[in-house]
Amino acid sequence: MTNFIDALAGVDDVLANVVADVVEGLRVATDADVLGVLAAAGRVRRLVDAAMVEAVAVIVERDEAVSHADRATTRYGCRSTAELVQRVTRVSGRTAGDVVAAAQAVRRSVAPSSGEVLPAEFPGMRDALLSGDAGLDGVVAVSGVFRGSLGGRAGILAADEELAAVAQGRAADAGGSVSADELRAMARVWAVFLDPDGSEPVDTRALRKRGLTVGRRGSDGLVPVRGGLLPEVAAQLQLGLDSVLNPKVDVSGPRFVETDDGDGPFEDAADTRTAGQKRHDALAILLAAAAASGELPMLGGAAPTLVVQVREDDLSAGRGWAHLPGYDEPISIGVARQVACAGVVERVVLGEGGRIVSLTTLDRVFSHHQRRAITLRDGGCVIPGCDVPPQWCEIHHVQEHSRGGPTHTDNGVLLCWFHHRTIETGGWQIRMVDGTPHVRGPYWWDAERAWRPATKSPIRRQNQLPLRM
Numbered sequence: 001m002t003n004f005i006d007a008l009a010g011v012d013d014v015l016a017n018v019v020a021d022v023v024e025g026l027r028v029a030t031d032a033d034v035l036g037v038l039a040a041a042g043r044v045r046r047l048v049d050a051a052m053v054e055a056v057a058v059i060v061e062r063d064e065a066v067s068h069a070d071r072a073t074t075r076y077g078c079r080s081t082a083e084l085v086q087r088v089t090r091v092s093g094r095t096a097g098d099v100v101a102a103a104q105a106v107r108r109s110v111a112p113s114s115g116e117v118l119p120a121e122f123p124g125m126r127d128a129l130l131s132g133d134a135g136l137d138g139v140v141a142v143s144g145v146f147r148g149s150l151g152g153r154a155g156i157l158a159a160d161e162e163l164a165a166v167a168q169g170r171a172a173d174a175g176g177s178v179s180a181d182e183l184r185a186m187a188r189v190w191a192v193f194l195d196p197d198g199s200e201p202v203d204t205r206a207l208r209k210r211g212l213t214v215g216r217r218g219s220d221g222l223v224p225v226r227g228g229l230l231p232e233v234a235a236q237l238q239l240g241l242d243s244v245l246n247p248k249v250d251v252s253g254p255r256f257v258e259t260d261d262g263d264g265p266f267e268d269a270a271d272t273r274t275a276g277q278k279r280h281d282a283l284a285i286l287l288a289a290a291a292a293s294g295e296l297p298m299l300g301g302a303a304p305t306l307v308v309q310v311r312e313d314d315l316s317a318g319r320g321w322a323h324l325p326g327y328d329e330p331i332s333i334g335v336a337r338q339v340a341c342a343g344v345v346e347r348v349v350l351g352e353g354g355r356i357v358s359l360t361t362l363d364r365v366f367s368h369h370q371r372r373a374i375t376l377r378d379g380g381c382v383i384p385g386c387d388v389p390p391q392w393c394e395i396h397h398v399q400e401h402s403r404g405g406p407t408h409t410d411n412g413v414l415l416c417w418f419h420h421r422t423i424e425t426g427g428w429q430i431r432m433v434d435g436t437p438h439v440r441g442p443y444w445w446d447a448e449r450a451w452r453p454a455t456k457s458p459i460r461r462q463n464q465l466p467l468r469m
Contacts, residue, residue, distance in 0.1 A: 046135035057107030105143035124164025137180035145187035159190035244282035379456030381416040388416035
């Protein structure tokens with residue numbers, strides 16, 4: 001066995017030298033040569049996958065035959081085979097889990113009574129793995145589809161044989177090499193064919209396992225969300241996210257760019273948020289819209305309303321902390337300022353002993369008529385480059401209500417949840433000039449930091465066209 005290890009170590013040394021040469025020469029290589037390197041590297045990786053999977057298959061088989069104390073995982077201080085793989089190979093936990101799953105699918109067990117070597121659960125995919133035609137991803141893609149399948153052993157073997165032939169290019173209608181995703185799609189076709197009665201057992205399990213858990217706020221200031229959604233619920237959520245995140249359609253027609261005098265719209269802002277951050281912000285918009293719709297069930301005799309507690313002096317001064325119901329950890333004063341800007345403020349005066357002395361409601365919410373007028377003027381979030389439509393936006397008091405700013409159309413602008421949340425820290429500034437919003441961007445967007453009129457309203461843009469002729 002030492003010879004095998006030495007042979008692999010020799011391949012390691014040779015491959016390290018080849019990789020060094022490849023990296024050095026790739027910059028001057030042709031596109032065809034670069035793709036050739038990529039294809040060769042992919043085959044090497046698939047062959048390495050085969051060695052890893054087979055090694056793990058041996059570990060799994062040996063651990064099954066001995067007591068817990070004598071297992072390799074126990075002797076090497078690991079809780080599971082996946083952890084052992086992760087520590088030895090330095091792959092991620094997810095990849096280690098895939099290696100173990102693939103090993104279970106293609107390992108050839110030995111019958112304890114006769115010592116006979118039994119065929120693998122997926123013998124065809126095992127051959128494709130050992131030949132380097134299907135890698136770890138391909139084996140996991142196929143075996144995962146048939147996990148818990150009701151198609152019967154004969155049907156699964158038939159599917160395995162055809163899918164392996166496709167992976168190896170031996171199928172009658174083979175059209176070239178296929179990816180792991182394509183193998184998964186083909187496997188799903190087979191799974192539907194083998195289970196013509198439908199996916200009722202899968203649906204039953206999904207109904208039983210569905211759930212959503214909102215955790216406790218961590219030291220990083222975030223609240224973890226875990227769980228699994230039913231497909232139709234996930235699809236509805238995705239539609240909602242898409243409605244907020246859908247980018248503008250690039251059509252031919254007028255283009256609005258900065259004019260020579262610096263007075264025209266300028267929309268080329270960079271959005272540095274990740275895709276995950278954008279989905280988070282879109283979810284915040286959807287939740288706020290749902291709460292404001294009046295369609296949600298009553299809670300405590302009123303519509304579900306986010307209540308943020310903050311001292312009046314702290315809110316006015318812009319320092320200190322605020323609090324959310326149900327959370328012990330305080331939140332930043334910026335959250336309270338955003339909520340106060342777009343919502344109703346109740347002033348509760350407490351006596352020395354904590355008795356409520358007075359309760360006053362300060363109605364600072366823009367009316368429906370004001371919102372429609374501001375929507376007509378602004379057309380959406382006024383920050384250049386932001387595509388959030390007006391129906392998802394909040395109305396921001398340009399001059400804070402706590403500092404005398406009126407709830408008037410001349411003092412309100414449309415901002416999406418994200419830009420409203422970060423208006424004091426994101427580098428954007430807004431002011432009103434003759435009742436219309438003007439925006440000044442941060443230095444990375446506009447080195448001159450000029451004030452520019454901002455609107456997404458098609459009516460106002462049409463009115464500006466004659467001025468550009």
